[in-house]
Amino acid sequence: MCLHGKDPVVALALILTFAEKNYGKYVEEVMESIKKRSLFEQLIATIISQNTNWKNTKRALHNLREYFAKISPEKIAKVDLETLERLLKPAGLYKVKSKVIKDLANEIIRRKLLEIKNAERLRNELLKIRGIGPKTVDVVLAFSLNEPILPVDTHIRRISLRIGLTSSRKYYDIRRSLERSIPSKYRVKAHLLLISFGRNVCRSREPLCWACPASKYCLSSRV
């Protein structure tokens, strides 16, 4: 219900339908490969991906797998920082990320974080580690612990703001707005679908509004 014909919830639904049709198959594959990861591996992958495109993230991950065979907190804790930095270089922000990943490995060993079953407790423990923020922790909880969360990345944030789904720019406000409109079982998939849509259509630079199914419901439409 909207007097001026701009309804963000309708826009969101149209976008998800469109994304399902166009990127659904790809997204299914991504979900499968992500769910094979261990919790620790998922954490590492998510940290590496921070503010970095997927191609470069995969390069750094490839370097890690090649060097360690199997990635574990013990191995990360032992390796020297310079080596870790060299392996992570292609992902950018490599000094920050190396330190975060090393701190994380140490804390996991010291405080036995991987034994925590309770999602809320794990969330709080992970958030204490410098370099792990709400987006990273939400991704891990959603993918590895099946929590009904819809993690908000830069693409999803952009889409939400453009269609006017939320007036607040704060992380948890945007997340709450999305979760109000998207049923819990569908949230992980919606997360990936929205990212694909944000990369391909609702792009940051030159959004393809002519190709967008929600353009007439969108506050920022250039069509």
Added chain:
DNA sequence: CTCCGGTAAT
């Protein structure tokens, strides 16, 4: 708001 940052797209 700025910084970290190599890489690819424009």
Added chain:
DNA sequence: ATTACTGGAG
């Protein structure tokens, strides 16, 4: 040459 990338800290 500039901009953005599945962010987060100071």
